Amino acid sequence: MEHHDTRTAWWKDAVVYQIYPRSFRDSDGDGVGDIRGIIEKLDYLQDLGVTVVWLSPVYPSPQDDNGYDVSDYRGIDPQFGTLADWDELAAGLHARGMRIVMDLVVNHSSDEHRWFQSSRARRDSPYRDFYVWREGRGEGPPNNWAAIFGGGAWERDAATGDWYLHLFSKKQPDLNWENPGLRAAVYDTMRWWLDRGVDGFRMDVINAISKDQRFPDGDNPEGLQHVFAPRYFMPGPRLLEFYGEMKREVLSHYDVMTVGEAALGSADFAAAVTDAGSGFFSMIIAFEHVDVDMERHGFATKWHRLPFAPGRLVDVLSHWQEALADRGWNCLYLNNHDQPRAVSRFAPDPRYRREGATMLATALHLLKGTPFVYQGEEIGMTNAPFAALSDYRDLESIAAFSELTENQGFSVAEALEKIAFRSRDNARTPMQWDASPGAGFTAGAPWIAVNPNHAQVNVAAERADPHSVLNHYRRLIALRKAEPVIVDGRYARVAADPRLWAYTRQRGDERLFVVCNFSTDRVPCPTPAGARFGGRLIGNYPEGDAAADLGPYEARVHRLA
Helix, strand or coil: CCCCCCCCCHHHCCCEEEECHHHHCCCCCCCCCCHHHHHHCHHHHHHHCCCEEEECCCCCCCCCCCCCCCCCCCCCCCCCCCHHHHHHHHHHHHHCCCEEEEEECCCECCCCCHHHHHHHHCCCCCCHHHECEECCECCECCCCEECCCCCECEEECCCCCCEEECCCCCCCCEECCCCHHHHHHHHHHHHHHHHHCCCEEEECCHHHCCCCCCCCCCCCCCCCCCECCHHHCCCCCCHHHHHHHHHHHCHHHCCCEEEEECCCCCHHHHHHHCCCCCCCCCEEECCHHHHCCECCCCHHHCCCECCCCHHHHHHHHHHHHHHCCCCCCEEECCCCCCCCCHHHHHCCCHHHHHHHHHHHHHHHHCCCCEEEEECCHHHCCCCCCCCCHHHCCCHHHHHHHHHHHHHCCCCHHHHHHHHHHHCHHHHCCCCCCCCCCCCCCCCCCCCCCCCHHHHCCCHHHHHHCCCCHHHHHHHHHHHHHHCHHHHHCEEEEECCCCCEEEEEEEECCEEEEEEEECCCCCECCCCCCCCCEEEEEEECCCCCCCCCCECCCCEEEEEEC
């Protein structure tokens, strides 16, 4: 096979669009989005200007965790279509000059995967060591670790009486990366997809694949039954060794984009693993900036909300720009399938939905890194008005409701309020194509309710309005393609009022000035020392005096003379 350097930089110029297939477009009226529905919308994606499509999992799955519990890594779930449909999708993207990235979910599989079915049947199964099995302590589990989706991280299996590890749902047993046979099987699967035409992978929780093999108890000063203990697996002791092997065995032989999801990953970790010379991946999906409105960082407290302080978000994103400036590469995102809608979090005043959505987009897309657009973000989709537990489909949200009411002493109303704001289902309501009852997503009954605001917020309405969120995204993406300084330029923060984020991008003699107002106040506009404003490149208000006060959620980008 021809050798390609994995560090070639097509992905630095890319703009990625994430599709959550279940919610994007339903072609057959069964209420569930599918691959043929995506094929119908390829011209829309091309018109938007995105260059890479990342597809959340479409593999066969019992759908315990909406496809992140994979039962066959080399197939397509019938509810989404067939491998022939996938081939047609990939060909349609490639014909339009776009690329396709698949989710690689190899920290865990489904408990219905044939590997696990064999593994659990008997201790001498050839697949036994594809998973993490341990004897219990007396009648209890091997240690006190908590699962990220609630409860304990071990499940006792009746066939042998041993316990298997599951850091997520009990239907998502963790794969045993200590086993060279398991690693070889994963690499085989990656090559199978790459040879079929995939252009890269987004790697689910890829910083959790190495576990401390002593499996010690987590610190437990509060005497809890189960404790979140990431120090023993995020990252684990052999993580960089496994990354190096994956690069050597697979990634170095293909020209690919690799995006590693790394909850709790620091900027130093990101710089090391995305270093152009010694690193392993193109970029990582970090969580520090989307944890700024949580009481404490980490999975364990995501339901406890802090008031949003713009300075915290800006400080984190700015720190990552500086930390990765000369070593690594940033994955730029505010929305994805695991996060509530950014405009509802970071620009929440409903009077200014358009201004807030376009300001956040401008702040993000002018940074150094590869921007990610999550479906519906480009039309300013908001959180959904979930009112009852029956409105939810996400197993994490449903488990959190039980935990909050049964173990943490919150009332039903308090628990519903907490999950309504943070639930992953906010990102998973159907894509809003038009104002029809099914939002143009489906002719049937959707698997999860359509947000009622689709009557106003939808692609058809946005297309018709030159000042819409959608048309602002199109201009932003076109600007990035036209201005190399946005891709390659150095980032420098400009001191400003704490309600603002002001920064410059510089490449040679060319300098851009970006200023974004994260408040609904009118705020004086700063000017970088020793510079004067040139022409405006883009903004979300009508053009006026470059030095005038910024309006609510206003964003401006100017050349500096």
